[in-house]
Amino acid sequence: MAEIGRDAPTLLETHWNARAVAGVRIISDATDPEGGAAEVQVIVKYADGGIYEDDFSFVLESGAWKVRKESSSQVPSG
Numbered sequence: 405m406a407e408i409g410r411d412a413p414t415l416l417e418t419h420w421n422a423r424a425v426a427g428v429r430i431i432s433d434a435t436d437p438e439g440g441a442a443e444v445q446v447i448v449k450y451a452d453g454g455i456y457e458d459d460f461s462f463v464l465e466s467g468a469w470k471v472r473k474e475s476s477s478q479v480p481s482g
Contacts (some may be wrong), residue, residue, distance in 0.1 A: 424451035440464035
């Protein structure tokens, strides 16, 4: 995610078919290039006001990172 920078909202919208994204905050990320795995935890605020915590698990395949597993849960407002 550090390499994505300000393009992160656009990538979420296009690659994960998400609603329009208003912002992304990276909570944690860890990469093990030798083991071919990575984990990223983010908070996503969508343009409609919904806020979600998303956890992504990546695997390195043929030199490219691919999403292996993704989970999402809505953050209660208030």
